[in-house]
Amino acid sequence: MLYRDALKKAMDDLMEIDDTIVLLGEDIGFYGGNYRVTDGLFAKYGEKRVIDTPIAENSIVGNAIGMALGGLRPIAEIMTSNFSLLAYDQIVNHLAKIRYMSGGDLCIPLTIRMPQGVAKQLAAQHSQSFERIFASIPGLKVFTASDSITAYYGLKQAILSDDPVIFLEHILLYSQDFPFYEIDNFDITKQRVIKNGENITLVSYLKMLHDSLQAVKEVEKVLGITVEVIELTSLSPLNLDLVYESVKKTKRLVVVSEEPKTGSFTSEIITKVMENCFYYLDGPPLRITAEDTPISYNRNLELFSIPTPDKIATKIINWGREHGL
Amino acid sequence: MNKSLAEKFYYYMKLGREFELRAKEEYMKGNIGGFLHLAIGEEGTHVGAILGFGNGEFFVHYRDHVYAIARGIPTKFLMAELFGKITGISKGKGGSMHFYSSSFNFYGGNAIVGAHIPHAVGLAYAKKYLGKSDGVMVAFGDGATNSGNFYESLNLAAVYQVPLLFFCENNNYAIGTRIDRVSAFKDLYKKAKDYMPAVQVDGMDVFEVYKAVSLAKEYIQQEGKPYFIEALTYRYEPHSMSDSGDYRSARELKLAQERDPIDNLLKKALKEGLLTKEFVEEVDKKVEMEIEEAVEFAINSKEPDLEELYKDIFCED
Numbered sequence: 001m002l003y004r005d006a007l008k009k010a011m012d013d014l015m016e017i018d019d020t021i022v023l024l025g026e027d028i029g030f031y032g033g034n035y036r037v038t039d040g041l042f043a044k045y046g047e048k049r050v051i052d053t054p055i056a057e058n059s060i061v062g063n064a065i066g067m068a069l070g071g072l073r074p075i076a077e078i079m080t081s082n083f084s085l086l087a088y089d090q091i092v093n094h095l096a097k098i099r100y101m102s103g104g105d106l107c108i109p110l111t112i113r114m115p116q117g118v119a120k121q122l123a124a125q126h127s128q129s130f131e132r133i134f135a136s137i138p139g140l141k142v143f144t145a146s147d148s149i150t151a152y153y154g155l156k157q158a159i160l161s162d163d164p165v166i167f168l169e170h171i172l173l174y175s176q177d178f179p180f181y182e183i184d185n186f187d188i189t190k191q192r193v194i195k196n197g198e199n200i201t202l203v204s205y206l207k208m209l210h211d212s213l214q215a216v217k218e219v220e221k222v223l224g225i226t227v228e229v230i231e232l233t234s235l236s237p238l239n240l241d242l243v244y245e246s247v248k249k250t251k252r253l254v255v256v257s258e259e260p261k262t263g264s265f266t267s268e269i270i271t272k273v274m275e276n277c278f279y280y281l282d283g284p285p286l287r288i289t290a291e292d293t294p295i296s297y298n299r300n301l302e303l304f305s306i307p308t309p310d311k312i313a314t315k316i317i318n319w320g321r322e323h324g325l
Numbered sequence: 326m327n328k329s330l331a332e333k334f335y336y337y338m339k340l341g342r343e344f345e346l347r348a349k350e351e352y353m354k355g356n357i358g359g360f361l362h363l364a365i366g367e368e369g370t371h372v373g374a375i376l377g378f379g380n381g382e383f384f385v386h387y388r389d390h391v392y393a394i395a396r397g398i399p400t401k402f403l404m405a406e407l408f409g410k411i412t413g414i415s416k417g418k419g420g421s422m423h424f425y426s427s428s429f430n431f432y433g434g435n436a437i438v439g440a441h442i443p444h445a446v447g448l449a450y451a452k453k454y455l456g457k458s459d460g461v462m463v464a465f466g467d468g469a470t471n472s473g474n475f476y477e478s479l480n481l482a483a484v485y486q487v488p489l490l491f492f493c494e495n496n497n498y499a500i501g502t503r504i505d506r507v508s509a510f511k512d513l514y515k516k517a518k519d520y521m522p523a524v525q526v527d528g529m530d531v532f533e534v535y536k537a538v539s540l541a542k543e544y545i546q547q548e549g550k551p552y553f554i555e556a557l558t559y560r561y562e563p564h565s566m567s568d569s570g571d572y573r574s575a576r577e578l579k580l581a582q583e584r585d586p587i588d589n590l591l592k593k594a595l596k597e598g599l600l601t602k603e604f605v606e607e608v609d610k611k612v613e614m615e616i617e618e619a620v621e622f623a624i625n626s627k628e629p630d631l632e633e634l635y636k637d638i639f640c641e642d
Contacts, residue, residue: 022454048454054484059443059477066447069432070382071455074447093437094444102425102433103416104637139638162640 001180003173004037006148007113010155011038011075015045021159022067024051024060025077034079035115035174057086061112065094068110075159080171081116081130088133095164096139111158115169117207117258118295118306127295127302129206129258132265134166135235141165142236143188144205148178150233153186168235170206189234191242197226199325200316201246203269204256205232208307212256215312222313223320227254235265243269244276251282252325254316258306261289283323288315326532331590331599333376334531336608338368338587341391343616344400348390348407348421351620352566357407360436361421362388366561369586370494371395373534374464374556378490378542380430381459382452384445386466387422387436388560396429404619410626417629418637438499439469442478442491449487453549460545462490462538468499470513482551483520490541491517491553494528500564501572517553528556529584532593559584 001009015021027034029042029052042050053060057078064076078084084091091112098106118127135142143158143165145151151169158165194213197220204212209231216227228246232238247253253273255266266287273285291305326334345363352361364371368391375383375395385392393403398414406413407421415425415434423434432448435441445463452458469475470493482489493513497504505511517523522544526537534556541552559581563570594600 020455054477054480056477056481058473059446059481062440062443062474062477063447063450063481066444066449067451068447069444070448070451072451089437089440090443094435094440098425098433099640100637101415101419101423102427102637103413103418105415105425105427106432107640109640141639 001148001178003145003148003151003176003178004035006151006180007037007145007155007169008039008041010152010159012041012044014156014159015041015049018073019049020071021073021075022049022051023075023077024053024064026053026055026060026079028052028077033077035171037174038077057083058090061087061090061095064110064112065090065098065108068108069106073109073159075111075113078112078114080126081114081168082126082128084114084130091134091140091166092137096137100139107162108164109162111155111165111167113155113167113169115171115174117170117172118302119171121297121299121302123297124294131168131235131257132259132263135238135265135268139164140236141234142168143234144168144232146170146173146206146209146231146233148180149183150188152180153183154188154233157186157188168206172207189237189239191233191239192231193228193242193246194231195227195229197228197250199225199250200227200252200254200320201243201250202227202229202254202256203232203243204229206258208256208258211307211309212312214309215316218313219316219320222317223325225320225325238268238272240269240272243273247273247277248280251280252323253281253285254288255285256288256307256312258290260292261287262292264289286316286319288312326594326599328599330535331594332604334372334535334590335594335600335605336612337372337376337395338531338590339608340400340612340615341368341372341394342587343612344394344403344619345390347616347620348404349566351407357421358409359420360387361407361566362564363562364388364391364560366581366585367391367494367496367528367558369531369589370528370534370556370558373531374462374492374538377535377538378460378462381542382430382432382448382461384432384441384461384463385434386438386441386464386469387434388466389422389424389434392464393424393431396431398424398426398429398431400615400619401622405623405626408623408626409628410623411629411633412622412626416633416637418633439465439472439474441465442469442474445489446478446482446485446487449482449489450485453487458488460488460490460542462492464492464494466499467493467495467497467504467508467513470516471508479517479520486550488545488549489551490538490545491551492538493553493555494558495555496558496560498564498573501568512555514553514555521551521553523553523555525555525557528558529586529589531586531590
């Protein structure tokens, strides 16, 4: 199933049975959504439930907070995470705080969907990843969808949650076809082991998960080892039990993400692993991220600044050789 | 104005003022911390708006004490909140700026200027969608009318055609900056009049505010559309307890105090026989006792357990 169709199916399936679920965002209705995720829902549910908003992200989130307080279960789409900064006050000062400031009186069952990451030559203002700034705010849950399973089951879990959820998608995954099958008792907060292995634990999510999986084939061939790959489906709450368990076995950690390196969410993952598994490690962790630069329009510079399957493989192989693999 | 209305006006305005005078005292004693924004002088605006609006959801900024009192939230829970106690209306986690009570349809208590206005638009949308709206009111200050939140909300309330009353309390100062120095319009209702009906009233006259808000409420309920009121008022105290207030002249303050909303009501209502001296004395005594009890309740209430730090972050813990 296409990733975008899995997202749509999650919304559609729940909208059919619960008419308090409404969608709002830029171009999501009549136009069908910039990435076609909501295509067809406007015709099916009408303009009162699939609401075309003006280009005013602050109000999209601010209005959605009010809708949630008023008994609806809104799903706001921010066209890309780059524009979420216009709603940053609403997300941080209001969405994440109102329940606490009200002493637990109020609930805000709001899901904010947004794609992020580098696509192709969209330049500095349309290519960013922001998981670090959402996952570090108490009061927000932050989920990621890396394939059609997490897109469908994860988004459903986000929508049904009575708490605010930032639901991160990746701009280059929308048109990808992933296997889809039925799962009972899916829980996005538990993280997922994608592939078992013995010698390295690799942690990633969103598009970098797929680039890493490609790289791992090369790494395993060249080094003659196996790599365990863990997908983080929930960055907040951040339950790393699967990672600790894995690192205690493999004794080596690699984390891959598309954020610029300094202060990226990889730092949090590595810190927690160091706090919990320090004496199990056989060498320093490896962090593979984008460069600490804005993203360039020029294709060569763009690709030079972010991890690619080749670069991920080379970095892991060099690091592995340097540290006894 | 009739007798029972005049009595309610007096009771809530007096209760609001005495509550705040006492809060000021307790702040000086160190029993209340943080920022304390008083509305002394603005009672006609706050009480007139709440009583005029009746039922319906209400959103407000951080100068929220008198609005909450007029909504009928018992003063002991409000005073306990100022004292940071677990019995406070927000369990001591919000403080002066963050009174919340869903059972009183009181949605804060928000301390980011203008940022709560979009919430009111959204809630009004939800209620209209669910087909059960008494109307929604959002109060904000003159300072908020220069923010993007304000303009986005005027636009969207008009686009979505939601039953929402925009209530602007213009006390002439955005913290320490006089509004005409930073706003292109001195008459703030003019900012809204191309989006919806918009009027200006004397906020120092509780009955004028009440009348305007009652009419607005009727309009938004019957038409299902937004409406805008600007109430001209004045705060006697500085912006907050940590502000010197020296950006205003003594003469300006004195002129405002000559139009005091409580004195104003008393003068009129006693003359017209709507209030009696006996009633006023009785209310004064009752208010004094109620405030005393509220303070006692706050003092005797427990601090939150330290475990409370981790509670109320999520609904699903």
